[in-house]
Amino acid sequence: xxxxxxxxxxxxxxxxxxxxxxxxxxxxxxxxxxxxxxxxxxxxxxxxxxxxxxxxxxxxxxxxxxxxxxxxxxxxxxxxxxxxxxxxxxxxxxxxxxxxxxxxxxxxxxxxxxxxxxxxxxxxxxxxxxxxxxxxxxxxxxxxxxxxxxxxxxxxxxxxxxxxxxxxxxxxxxxxxxxxxxxxxxxxxxxxxxxxxxxx
Numbered sequence: 001x002x003x004x005x006x007x008x009x010x011x012x013x014x015x016x017x018x019x020x021x022x023x024x025x026x027x028x029x030x031x032x033x034x035x036x037x038x039x040x041x042x043x044x045x046x047x048x049x050x051x052x053x054x055x056x057x058x059x060x061x062x063x064x065x066x067x068x069x070x071x072x073x074x075x076x077x078x079x080x081x082x083x084x085x086x087x088x089x090x091x092x093x094x095x096x097x098x099x100x101x102x103x104x105x106x107x108x109x110x111x112x113x114x115x116x117x118x119x120x121x122x123x124x125x126x127x128x129x130x131x132x133x134x135x136x137x138x139x140x141x142x143x144x145x146x147x148x149x150x151x152x153x154x155x156x157x158x159x160x161x162x163x164x165x166x167x168x169x170x171x172x173x174x175x176x177x178x179x180x181x182x183x184x185x186x187x188x189x190x191x192x193x194x195x196x197x198x199x200x
Contacts, residue, residue, distance in 0.1 A: 013052065016042065017038070017042060017049070017052055017059075018062065018066035019066075020042050021033075021038050021060075022063055022066070022105040022106060022109065024038050025064075026107070026109050027105075027108065029112040030056075030060055033056075035049055035056055035059070038059070061125065064109060064113075064116060065126060065129055067106040068106075068116075068126055068129045069129060070103070071096065071099050071100075071106065072132065072133050075092050076136065077095070078095030079092050084149070085143045085144030085147060085149050085150065086144065086149055086194075088143075089140050089190070090190055092136065092137070092140065096133075097170065110170075117167050117171060134163045135159075138155050138156070138159040141153065141155050141158060141159060162193075165189070173185070
């Protein structure tokens with residue numbers, strides 16, 4: 001029981017560290033941010049910080065992972081309790097795409113480090129987290145097929161395609177800032193995806 005409480009306290013402290021580190025890395029970027037900055041903001045010594053991480057690189061990777069997981073959890077909330085797979089798909093996409101408007105620290109990190117979403121999946125440092133996000137899309141598609149809302153399809157490849165489009169939207173709407181309205185672009189994109197461009 002005591003061990004569980006220690007683990008829980010340690011996890012809470014790590015999350016506090018990640019939240020502060022998100023802000024520092026977001027403001028200064030990986031190179032300029034220092035462990036001293038992060039420790040000072042937490043009222044810790046640098047040596048105390050080393051009880052939770054081995055070096056700055058590990059802290060950065062864990063911090064970005066933490067940010068990406070929070071992003072996914074937020075998108076999951078948008079589909080909780082919704083039974084219609086089509087609405088789930090739309091809500092999941094919109095919640096994911098608009099999340100960075102609220103989490104400016106993670107958005108700033110993405111602006112400074114666009115390689116977080118590499119074009120080549122073999123170079124994806126956060127593949128396990130991105131795979132979990134894609135699994136949610138697969139589950140929505142599978143439910144849609146089972147309920148008869150969606151036609152039979154290759155779930156794996158369709159989910160990969162949709163996730164690639166989603167990442168492109170993120171890059172263009174937040175990292176490159178090409179779109180005036182993400183909501184309008186998502187609505188148009190979903191309409192094209194669902195109904196095509198060929199007149200029946």
